[in-house]
Each structure stands twice: as C-alpha cells, then as structure tokens.
Amino acid sequence: MTCEDTIGVGGAEAPPTLRRDLEAVLMVVDQPVSEYELAKALDVPVTVVSAALEDLSREYTEQGRGFDLRAVADGWRVYTRPECADVVEHFLREGQEVRLTQAALETMAVVAYRQPVSRGRVSAVRGVNCDGVMRTLVLRGLIEEAGHDAESGAQLYRTTSYFLERLGLRGLDELPDLAPFLPDDIEGLDDTGEHT
Known part of the structure; x- marks a missing residue:
C-alpha cells in the first residue's frame, strides 16, 4: 500500500475549512500542484481533495469569476480567464505605473x-x-x-x-x-x- 493509497482511502468527509485552505494554497503557488501534494499538506484524503477541487472549479465557472481553477498535466492551478486577458494586459502595462521619487x-x-x-x-x-x-x-x-x-x-x-x-x-x-x-x-x- 502506497502513501497515496493511505491518504485517499475511505469515504472521509471534507473538513469545513478545506475549500478555504485549498484556495489559500492555490493562490500562492507559482506552478501547478498535484492533488496528492495538496492532500498530504492538508492531511486530507486525495479523493476528498479531488472532489473539492472539481467543485471549486465548477463554482468559479458558474459564477463567471475572472479566474479559473484548472487541472493541467502536473496538477491544479489558478489561471486568469482568457476573456480577461485584455484587461490584465492593460493593467500590467499602464495601470501599474508608479511615479519615481x-x-x-x-x-x-x-x-x-x-x-x-x-x-x-x-x-x-x-x-x-x-x-x-x-x-x-x-x-x-x-x-x-x-x-x-x-x-x-x-x-x-x-x-x-x-x-x-x-x-x-x-x-x-x-x-x-x-x-x-x-x-x-x-x-x-x-x-x-x-x-x-
């Protein structure tokens, strides 16, 4: 039995703070993070983390948020929605100007x-x-x-x-x-x- 198997066994319920904790971690990572890494860090079964990530991703899409939670080859990561690309680009080019002292x-x-x-x-x-x-x-x-x-x-x-x-x-x-x-x-x- 592998470590991944032990983290993912059972029909464990998600802790009440799981979604919040997942969001907090996903907002600071600079590269995709796997369900296993998240489960291990949060001490929650992989199956529970996987279900919570799917729910969050679906929720963000339904709410029309400016960001998207996507599963990619190496794990999960928050991305800017493609339809917001022009706004983000404009902000990065013009909105960030800071006057020099x-x-x-x-x-x-x-x-x-x-x-x-x-x-x-x-x-x-x-x-x-x-x-x-x-x-x-x-x-x-x-x-x-x-x-x-x-x-x-x-x-x-x-x-x-x-x-x-x-x-x-x-x-x-x-x-x-x-x-x-x-x-x-x-x-x-x-x-x-x-x-x-």
Whole structure:
C-alpha cells in the first residue's frame, strides 16, 4: 500500500475549512500542484481533495469569476480567464505605473549622464547613500549591471532600453544638455562636488 493509497482511502468527509485552505494554497503557488501534494499538506484524503477541487472549479465557472481553477498535466492551478486577458494586459502595462521619487529621479539622472557608473560614484555625486534607490531602479528595469570597473572592481550600472523607451528617446545622445542647469563655477569640481 502506497502513501497515496493511505491518504485517499475511505469515504472521509471534507473538513469545513478545506475549500478555504485549498484556495489559500492555490493562490500562492507559482506552478501547478498535484492533488496528492495538496492532500498530504492538508492531511486530507486525495479523493476528498479531488472532489473539492472539481467543485471549486465548477463554482468559479458558474459564477463567471475572472479566474479559473484548472487541472493541467502536473496538477491544479489558478489561471486568469482568457476573456480577461485584455484587461490584465492593460493593467500590467499602464495601470501599474508608479511615479519615481525625487531621490530615484536624481539617481537616474546621475546614471544616465555618467554611465557606466558605480553605486559609490552615484552616492558621491548625490551626497547620500543610493544603494536602496539603485536596487529599486534595477528592479523596475530602468538600469542594469554593466560589468565591473577595471581599477576598483566595483559593479557598474547603465540605463536600459526600457529607460529610453519610457523617456521617448532613440538613444542617449538625445538626452538634454545639462550645461544650462549647472552653476557657473562648475569648472574644477570633481565627482563629489568638491573643488579640486
């Protein structure tokens, strides 16, 4: 007798929280999960889990929910209904836009005009530690790693094609000239803003 047989034997009744527990697990998995894995995790017979999954799937369809519970080759998983694909795509492209903070904008400007540039150099130019902001910009796809500095070994960063796309630029040569925005006594300043 296998473990699967012992979990699935008998005409056991479903615990009152089974449907809720199945939903909770299925909402967090990133790949299909088998009835056996669910039964083992929830300590419920496979036959009971199987019936509950079928009921949930049917219920979601009857209610016209925006998601669907489907059995696929490797198990069960929640999917977006095909008729909702356009709405989801629009949300992911447009609805998720988050404005950058002032710190992020300043950091982006330093990277854009000084690339490839290290985090240390960006922090020196801005006068504050920029590690967190740099990580955020990498996660948002606006900057990326660009190798290591030959002398210091520091990780270098540059802007991405997504950065150019968001700004409506074809290339970095289309970035506006900074000269009109710099103080008159810029000559003789190093990267930290100190006079040399």
